[in-house]
Amino acid sequence: MHDLAIRGGTAVLGGAVVRCDIGVTGGRIAALGERVDGATEIDAGGLLVLPGGVDTHCHIEEPFPEGGFQEETWESASRSAFAGGTTTVVAHTPQFKGGGLAEQHQAARARAARGMLDHGFHQIIADPSDAALAEIPALVADGVGSLKAFLTYDALHLDDEAFLRVLRAARRHGLMVHVHCENFAAINLATQDLLAAGCTAPKYHAASRPPVVEREATARAIALAELVGQPLHVFHVSCAEVAEEIARAQARGLPVKGETCPQYFTLTAGDMDRPGFEGAKFMCSPAPRTAADHEGVWAMLRRGVLDVVTSDHCGFSYEGGRGKAKNGRGASFDAIPNGIPGLAARLPLVFSEGVSKGRIDLPGFARLVAENPARIANLYPRKGVIAVGSDADLVLWDAEREVTITNALMQHAIDYTPYEGMAVTGWPALTIRRGEVVMRDGVVSATPGSGQWLPRAPRPV
Numbered sequence: 391m392h393d394l395a396i397r398g399g400t401a402v403l404g405g406a407v408v409r410c411d412i413g414v415t416g417g418r419i420a421a422l423g424e425r426v427d428g429a430t431e432i433d434a435g436g437l438l439v440l441p442g443g444v445d446t447h448c449h450i451e452e453p454f455p456e457g458g459f460q461e462e463t464w465e466s467a468s469r470s471a472f473a474g475g476t477t478t479v480v481a482h483t484p485q486f487k488g489g490g491l492a493e494q495h496q497a498a499r500a501r502a503a504r505g506m507l508d509h510g511f512h513q514i515i516a517d518p519s520d521a522a523l524a525e526i527p528a529l530v531a532d533g534v535g536s537l538k539a540f541l542t543y544d545a546l547h548l549d550d551e552a553f554l555r556v557l558r559a560a561r562r563h564g565l566m567v568h569v570h571c572e573n574f575a576a577i578n579l580a581t582q583d584l585l586a587a588g589c590t591a592p593k594y595h596a597a598s599r600p601p602v603v604e605r606e607a608t609a610r611a612i613a614l615a616e617l618v619g620q621p622l623h624v625f626h627v628s629c630a631e632v633a634e635e636i637a638r639a640q641a642r643g644l645p646v647k648g649e650t651c652p653q654y655f656t657l658t659a660g661d662m663d664r665p666g667f668e669g670a671k672f673m674c675s676p677a678p679r680t681a682a683d684h685e686g687v688w689a690m691l692r693r694g695v696l697d698v699v700t701s702d703h704c705g706f707s708y709e710g711g712r713g714k715a716k717n718g719r720g721a722s723f724d725a726i727p728n729g730i731p732g733l734a735a736r737l738p739l740v741f742s743e744g745v746s747k748g749r750i751d752l753p754g755f756a757r758l759v760a761e762n763p764a765r766i767a768n769l770y771p772r773k774g775v776i777a778v779g780s781d782a783d784l785v786l787w788d789a790e791r792e793v794t795i796t797n798a799l800m801q802h803a804i805d806y807t808p809y810e811g812m813a814v815t816g817w818p819a820l821t822i823r824r825g826e827v828v829m830r831d832g833v834v835s836a837t838p839g840s841g842q843w844l845p846r847a848p849r850p851v
């Protein structure tokens with residue numbers, strides 16, 4: 391007799407889709423089979439049973455250099471994630487220029503411990519001084535498995551020498567490097583030109599950073615990683631033109647992979663051209679491209695050039711004090727925070743645009759939103775798969791349910807969703823984290839503080 395049995399569902403077990411019961415004991419999957427008994431039983435008849443979503447690119451309750459935090463807390467982000475079928479996240483620990491790592495890491499861990507999500511961190515390196523790099527072994531010992539580098543943004547961008555220092559440090563310690571690829575100088579000059587011409591509206595965000603700006607930085611990041619012999623994971627690839635650089639690297643046998651996000655197959659640069667200040671709601675970097683680019687992104691996902699879909703969830707409200715309008719509703723595009731919320735919408739958007747529209751199959755869906763993110767974060771097979779011995783993180787999924795996305799359904803602390811009004815087919819009915827039901831029919835029931843830190847082992851190259 392197991393603690394819990396999920397009975398009668400159709401489970402996605404790696405590449406197979408089979409009718410099977412699931413027995414859970416001690417928070418782990420203990421049995422997969424024809425007839426499994428449990429002290430508690432959940433009827434999954436008519437539902438799919440999928441591995442809990444793993445979102446390896448989130449920004450949650452991050453501190454700002456000038457003080458204060460993003461308004462999405464670990465508790466509100468946990469609710470949002472569970473509402474959307476995600477049970478594990480990897481978020482970011484900041485480093486401020488001139489500052490160290492360990493103190494920020496411990497503070498970030500303390501904030502995350504107040505939430506309900508199982509979690510890990512990428513350590514952002516904004517200033518790879520000798521002193522900062524000397525702190526990396528202690529972070530590795532505590533279970534940080536990856537570094538994050540930004541090639542743009544005033545406060546974060548690394549020049550080639552600094553990025554090479556990050557790549558070398560990662561190689562020395564067996565860490566993955568995740569990188570935001572856009573050319574900082576090109577964006578700066580284009581922004582100056584646009585502002586001088588009086589082009590300040592949100593829509594000019596896209597004009598300031600066209601695909602070539604992302605493609606150039608991606609090619610450069612890949613070349614520098616090749617030079618150092620360091621594996622690379624390119625974050626939020628926006629279109630096929632950029633993914634092609636990754637495909638070429640892969641064809642040469644380089645360990646380079648890429649992720650994309652739902653905004654790159656649901657939103658367009660045109661969304662930033664809505665009346666008044668509304669366009670700010672869709673402002674993220676890289677910028678959303680064109681409807682034609684959406685198909686290119688799907689083609690790259692089907693080819694496996696891109697193999698992870700994350701949310702890049704970023705907690706900026708539209709009205710809130712720290713949000714999109716923090717510099718007023720007439721703020722020029724370069725004074726509006728970049729980033730959009732998407733934790734809860736991720737699985738429904740990938741399922742609806744992917745599986746319901748026939749672009750990918752069910753095992754492909756589970757790989758994009760759970761298995762491959764768990765693999766890149768070195769959390770597989772504890773996370774990301776329905777297998778005996780894995781954590782019992784499961785989503786019972788209603789593949790037929792038609793839902794119109796509203797902000798209330800997202801259950802986050804942010805006052806809007808860029809996906810408001812979008813119709814999706816497929817929605818999570820129940821979310822289970824380590825054997826505990828944490829969401830049923832939209833009602834989240836987990837206890838704050840119940841999320842676990844996930845130490846990630848290094849992988850020396």
Ligand code: URP
Pocket residue numbers: 449570673674675676702704728729730
């Ligand atoms: O616009 C975005 N993506 N903001 C969040 C930070 C980042 O670049 O990932």
Ligand code: ZN
Pocket residue numbers: 570625626675676
């Ligand atoms: Zn980024």
Ligand code: ZN
Pocket residue numbers: 655656681684685
């Ligand atoms: Zn589309």
Ligand code: ZN
Pocket residue numbers: 447448449702
């Ligand atoms: Zn991000």
